[in-house]
Amino acid sequence: MNTIHACNSSEHLTRRTLLRGAGVAGISWLTPLADLLAVEAAKAPSGKPARSVILLWLGGAASQLDTFDPHPETKIGGGVKAIPTAIKGVNFAAGLEQTASVMQDVSLIRSMVSKEGDHERAFYNIKTGYRPDPTLIHPSIGAIVCHELPQAKIEIPTHVSILPNQWPARGGFFGAKYDAFQMNDPKSPVPDVKARVDDKRLDRRMEGLALVEQAFARGREPDMDQNKTLHQISMQRARNMMSSEQLKAFNVSDAPAKELNAYGDTPFGRGCFAAVRLIQAGVRCVEVTLNGWDTHANNFDGQATQVKILDAAYASLIRDLKKLGLLESTIVVCGGEFGRTPKINNVGGRDHWPQGFSMLVAGGGFAGGRVIGSTDPQGEKKEPEKPVRVEDLHATIQNLLGIDYSREVMTPVGRPMALSKGEPVKELQAHA
Amino acid sequence: MNSALSTSNWLLWLRNAVILGVLAAAAFWGVAELLAPPVPEVGSSLGVSKAQLNDIQKAAQVVNADFDKAWAQQQLQPAGKADDLTLVRRLSLALTGSIPSLQELRMLESLKGTDIPQWWLSHLLSDRRTSDYLAERLARVYVGIENGPFLMYRRRRLVAWLSDAFQQNRPYDQIARALIDSNGVWTTNPEVNFVTVTKEDKKGPDAVKLAAKVSRAFLGVRIDCVQCHDGKLGSTWKQTDFHQLAAFFGQADFALNGLRDDPKRNYKVRYLGRPDEQKVSPLVPWKPELLPAKGTPRAKLAAWVTAKENKAFARAIVNRMWALLFNRPLVSPVDEIPLEGPFPAGMELLADDFLAHGYDLQRLIRVIVSTQPFQMASQSGDPAHPVTTAAENAWAAFPVTRLRPEQMAGSVIQAASLRTIDAETHVLLRIKRDIDVGNFVKRYGDSGEDNFEDAGGTIPQRLLLMNGNMITNNTSNNAPLANASSRISMLAPDNATAVEAAYLSIFTRRPTSAEQTYFTGQLAMSKSANSRSSAMSDLYWTLMNATEFSWNH
Numbered sequence: 001m002n003t004i005h006a007c008n009s010s011e012h013l014t015r016r017t018l019l020r021g022a023g024v025a026g027i028s029w030l031t032p033l034a035d036l037l038a039v040e041a042a043k044a045p046s047g048k049p050a051r052s053v054i055l056l057w058l059g060g061a062a063s064q065l066d067t068f069d070p071h072p073e074t075k076i077g078g079g080v081k082a083i084p085t086a087i088k089g090v091n092f093a094a095g096l097e098q099t100a101s102v103m104q105d106v107s108l109i110r111s112m113v114s115k116e117g118d119h120e121r122a123f124y125n126i127k128t129g130y131r132p133d134p135t136l137i138h139p140s141i142g143a144i145v146c147h148e149l150p151q152a153k154i155e156i157p158t159h160v161s162i163l164p165n166q167w168p169a170r171g172g173f174f175g176a177k178y179d180a181f182q183m184n185d186p187k188s189p190v191p192d193v194k195a196r197v198d199d200k201r202l203d204r205r206m207e208g209l210a211l212v213e214q215a216f217a218r219g220r221e222p223d224m225d226q227n228k229t230l231h232q233i234s235m236q237r238a239r240n241m242m243s244s245e246q247l248k249a250f251n252v253s254d255a256p257a258k259e260l261n262a263y264g265d266t267p268f269g270r271g272c273f274a275a276v277r278l279i280q281a282g283v284r285c286v287e288v289t290l291n292g293w294d295t296h297a298n299n300f301d302g303q304a305t306q307v308k309i310l311d312a313a314y315a316s317l318i319r320d321l322k323k324l325g326l327l328e329s330t331i332v333v334c335g336g337e338f339g340r341t342p343k344i345n346n347v348g349g350r351d352h353w354p355q356g357f358s359m360l361v362a363g364g365g366f367a368g369g370r371v372i373g374s375t376d377p378q379g380e381k382k383e384p385e386k387p388v389r390v391e392d393l394h395a396t397i398q399n400l401l402g403i404d405y406s407r408e409v410m411t412p413v414g415r416p417m418a419l420s421k422g423e424p425v426k427e428l429q430a431h432a
Numbered sequence: 433m434n435s436a437l438s439t440s441n442w443l444l445w446l447r448n449a450v451i452l453g454v455l456a457a458a459a460f461w462g463v464a465e466l467l468a469p470p471v472p473e474v475g476s477s478l479g480v481s482k483a484q485l486n487d488i489q490k491a492a493q494v495v496n497a498d499f500d501k502a503w504a505q506q507q508l509q510p511a512g513k514a515d516d517l518t519l520v521r522r523l524s525l526a527l528t529g530s531i532p533s534l535q536e537l538r539m540l541e542s543l544k545g546t547d548i549p550q551w552w553l554s555h556l557l558s559d560r561r562t563s564d565y566l567a568e569r570l571a572r573v574y575v576g577i578e579n580g581p582f583l584m585y586r587r588r589r590l591v592a593w594l595s596d597a598f599q600q601n602r603p604y605d606q607i608a609r610a611l612i613d614s615n616g617v618w619t620t621n622p623e624v625n626f627v628t629v630t631k632e633d634k635k636g637p638d639a640v641k642l643a644a645k646v647s648r649a650f651l652g653v654r655i656d657c658v659q660c661h662d663g664k665l666g667s668t669w670k671q672t673d674f675h676q677l678a679a680f681f682g683q684a685d686f687a688l689n690g691l692r693d694d695p696k697r698n699y700k701v702r703y704l705g706r707p708d709e710q711k712v713s714p715l716v717p718w719k720p721e722l723l724p725a726k727g728t729p730r731a732k733l734a735a736w737v738t739a740k741e742n743k744a745f746a747r748a749i750v751n752r753m754w755a756l757l758f759n760r761p762l763v764s765p766v767d768e769i770p771l772e773g774p775f776p777a778g779m780e781l782l783a784d785d786f787l788a789h790g791y792d793l794q795r796l797i798r799v800i801v802s803t804q805p806f807q808m809a810s811q812s813g814d815p816a817h818p819v820t821t822a823a824e825n826a827w828a829a830f831p832v833t834r835l836r837p838e839q840m841a842g843s844v845i846q847a848a849s850l851r852t853i854d855a856e857t858h859v860l861l862r863i864k865r866d867i868d869v870g871n872f873v874k875r876y877g878d879s880g881e882d883n884f885e886d887a888g889g890t891i892p893q894r895l896l897l898m899n900g901n902m903i904t905n906n907t908s909n910n911a912p913l914a915n916a917s918s919r920i921s922m923l924a925p926d927n928a929t930a931v932e933a934a935y936l937s938i939f940t941r942r943p944t945s946a947e948q949t950y951f952t953g954q955l956a957m958s959k960s961a962n963s964r965s966s967a968m969s970d971l972y973w974t975l976m977n978a979t980e981f982s983w984n985h
Contacts (some may be wrong), residue, residue: 176888192900193895193899196908201966213978214946219811219812219819220818221820225979228821228832229832230888235889235894235898242898
């Protein structure tokens with residue numbers, strides 16, 4: 001990594017990146033070569049890069065005020081009770097006791113901001129780091145990780161979405177082959193992975209298929225399967241998966257009850273347990289969704305119910321990753337598509353609020369025990385202190401994975417597009 | 433909870449038992465004759481007069497000339513003509529959501545001296561399957577797929593109403609006007625569901641959602657992008673344009689006698705950068721001179737949207753119908769057509785023809801089907817010069833597109849049945865079909881509202897097709913009830929006939945000679961009836977797992 005011929009070679013660096021890198025390091029007077037070297041040093045964090053990501057989505061949008069950013073005894077607090085966490089001086093809402101106890105390994109952003117206040121658009125934004133664009137679909141974090149890092153040598157999909165809502169992670173302009181593999185509650189086995197006939201017959205069926213495919217391919221572009229239909233490729237990957245030992249990682253039914261129960265006897269808890277196993281098996285990115293946070297009415301009961309499910313699962317996931325020695329190489333991000341209003345509406349609900357919401361980040365080079373930003377305890381100021389934009393979170397994640405987040409890739413509409421247009425938040429990185 | 437569960441299990445079991453009984457009785461009835469022609473002849477009328485047909489052909493030729501010019505400019509060589517069976521398959525998939533049955537193919541091949549694809553199109557346009565399928569597809573555009581607020585909304589009623597309208601070939605401007613401007617109760621006046629679906633708790637209809645729907649569905653304009661701020665990235669729309677459009681729905685409200693307009697109500701909005709809400713008067717975003725002077729706001733809007741001089745309306749439905757027939761719109765995305773152009777070849781001519789012929793949807797379909805792009809092959813006859821993506825994009829070859837989930841499910845079920853599953857089919861079989869399609873679509877991945885994205889196949893889809901219940905039940909030789917593969921293997925007089933029947937049932941074509949030799953050989957190796965039946969099941973599985981089955985071509 002200490003020569004300019006390493007993977008971030010000079011031709012990958014645009015002028016903009018150079019200027020920015022130079023600006024960050026305050027070294028704009030240096031010669032171009034030294035400049036480049038300095039950029040390298042400034043860009044890549046000195047720890048070993050992360051190799052996988054777990055994303056826990058609180059779908060419908062958790063209320064920051066009733067989870068990670070309580071303002072008790074204020075008119076916007078809604079009667080919330082605060083409890084201490086492992087970070088001195090930082091309190092959570094009651095109900096998050098287990099999560100509070102692992103915060104030495106987790107950092108908290110209390111000042112996430114975005115411009116999207118509609119669920120679908122905001123999910124798109126938080127998963128891709130870009131706002132929806134009618135001309136193309138941006139890839140989700142998981143797709144970027146799978147596209148940019150060397151291909152994981154496993155037989156199961158490297159990008160998995162557990163309990164997806166309507167908007168599972170997509171490959172976007174990298175193609176559908178980077179879409180997340182979707183699965184439901186890991187209590188039941190992955191469906192349709194068992195062949196219905198013996199190997200001999202399956203081989204015979206595939207042999208016939210090869211002949212049939214030849215007839216269809218005639219008079220069409222030779223790389224149509226690779227570039228467009230992805231039919232035979234997907235079928236081959238499906239078949240590899242069917243016969244793989246690694247399938248076990250999807251199944252939680254053989255897990256010791258005590259270990260599993262620590263996550264809570266819920267689909268989300270089991271999803272988080274499976275996420276750890278999948279990461280252990282070599283999967284690059286797993287997203288697990290917990291919906292039910294969209295509390296426009298009766299906010300406090302609604303949030304409390306979801307908090308209980310989240311608390312056990314999140315804390316167990318962090319503990320287990322650490323115990324298995326995987327936390328150093330695995331980034332864990334947890335949060336909703338936006339937050340909820342400080343103002344409590346006339347049916348005891350909180351509405352959508354993209355101006356200052358919370359996100360937990362841990363592992364894979366994120367520092368533990370830090371807090372960034374704050375929101376107004378009176379709920380009057382719209383802008384939080386030290387705002388972190390959604391794209392900045394994306395740039396940080398990619399930076400910690402050793403990905404050159406500013407690298408521009410060519411999109412199918414012929415427009416070059418940076419992997420992320422944000423800037424890494426250095427304060428969140430264990431090694432700046 | 434437990435007792436409720438066991439009751440529903442028991443009911444499920446009973447349902448299956450009844451269906452199995454009906455199927456078993458039907459299984460051996462009158463199938464043998466399908467395996468070998470001929471099948472009784474049917475009348476060969478085309479459903480339209482010769483003069484009308486000539487006029488349609490003439491309109492199509494004008495469109496063809498437009499495409500010819502575009503191809504010449506891009507130096508593209510258009511593909512050759514597709515064969516009859518390929519066209520029949522495309523038409524069935526586009527209009528009924530399923531491939532044709534073996535029974536239908538035998539009937540078509542028995543027709544003498546007639547243009548088979550034209551005859552088939554006429555037949556389908558009078559078939560209830562077509563109006564039902566088009567109604568479902570357009571309902572997705574108008575109201576989405578969710579069930580909405582049950583107290584005020586009945587999706588099924590709306591779909592049935594649309595289906596009746598298509599069956600009667602009601603002019604499209606009338607359909608659109610009824611949807612935008614109607615009053616009454618959602619159960620007895622199904623068209624009001626277009627408005628009532630947007631109702632939110634304790635509020636009236638959502639004017640913002642309605643303005644977005646009207647502009648996207650009927651005008652092919654995404655003016656809702658300026659709901660929160662003036663247009664960016666080259667868009668000239670202003671935030672006021674959108675809210676003035678929404679204001680046409682500002683008086684719509686619910687009373688005891690259902691949806692109606694209340695002149696006392698008005699539409700308010702807080703514009704970006706302004707401190708307070710302000711009252712907004714209805715105004716259309718272009719051609720205000722087309723707005724009638726009298727009537728309720730919704731009646732005025734409906735008249736403006738469908739006015740002959742408001743060509744965006746015609747372009748929007750031309751683009752939709754083109755997309756239904758090709759699985760890909762003329763202008764993409766399907767609901768974003770530039771108001772002032774530039775327009776691709778075909779668009780303006782088709783819109784003009786539609787307007788000149790009284791918003792006739794069936795004529796529009798007939799003209800599009802008669803154009804060269806629809807009639808063309810999807811592969812090149814010369815392997816040295818294969819069809820390129822550029823040629824596909826310019827409609828110089830029929831584009832290869834992924835079938836929608838419900839088309840896949842419908843096709844799997846149809847291919848396994850030999851006989852046509854239509855309005856004549858026993859009601860229990862049709863119910864079972866609907867349940868099976870629903871389950872399959874859920875697993876295969878519903879594409880939601882009417883999207884036309886070119887996405888490749890995925891691993892879960894392949895797993896579902898390789899190992900899923902639907903494929904297994906419909907191809908296996910151990911299936912509890914005789915499916916097409918079992919019946920063919922029992923009843924076909926010889927191996928070559930069996931292979932041909934499988935190819936026709938699944939691919940709507942005959943096997944190539946290499947395929948015929950290979951699969952006949954596989955069947956010939958079978959020593960017993962049982963192993964022959966396995967080989968037949970393998971053939972069925974193989975064909976249903978091929979790219980050719982999952983992609984429209």
